[in-house]
Amino acid sequence: MDERTADEVAAIYSAAGDSVTLINSVAGQSSINDEDKDTLKRNVDHLEIIKAYKKVDGTTSIWGSESFTAIDAAVTLGKSKY
Numbered sequence: 001m002d003e004r005t006a007d008e009v010a011a012i013y014s015a016a017g018d019s020v021t022l023i024n025s026v027a028g029q030s031s032i033n034d035e036d037k038d039t040l041k042r043n044v045d046h047l048e049i050i051k052a053y054k055k056v057d058g059t060t061s062i063w064g065s066e067s068f069t070a071i072d073a074a075v076t077l078g079k080s081k082y
Contacts, residue, residue, distance in 0.1 A: 009062050012062075023047075026039055026078075027081045043078060044074075047074060051071065
């Protein structure tokens with residue numbers, strides 16, 4: 001397996017933003033059903049998985065100077081709703 005390129009890392013980070021948006025949207029609803037909870041859980045899991053991505057060496061994070069403030073907040077919010 002080759003190292004992820006800068007463009008691949010940027011695409012992963014962009015996809016994380018989509019999950020953040022979805023979590024915030026679903027969590028902001030006045031009522032949340034079981035399907036919504038499943039959506040929250042899937043997206044929270046996705047964010048936790050990508051935050052843990054490592055380089056080929058298995059120990060070094062793929063992430064550089066990216067900010068995870070919004071991601072961490074979405075994970076916390078999502079978990080509070082399911």
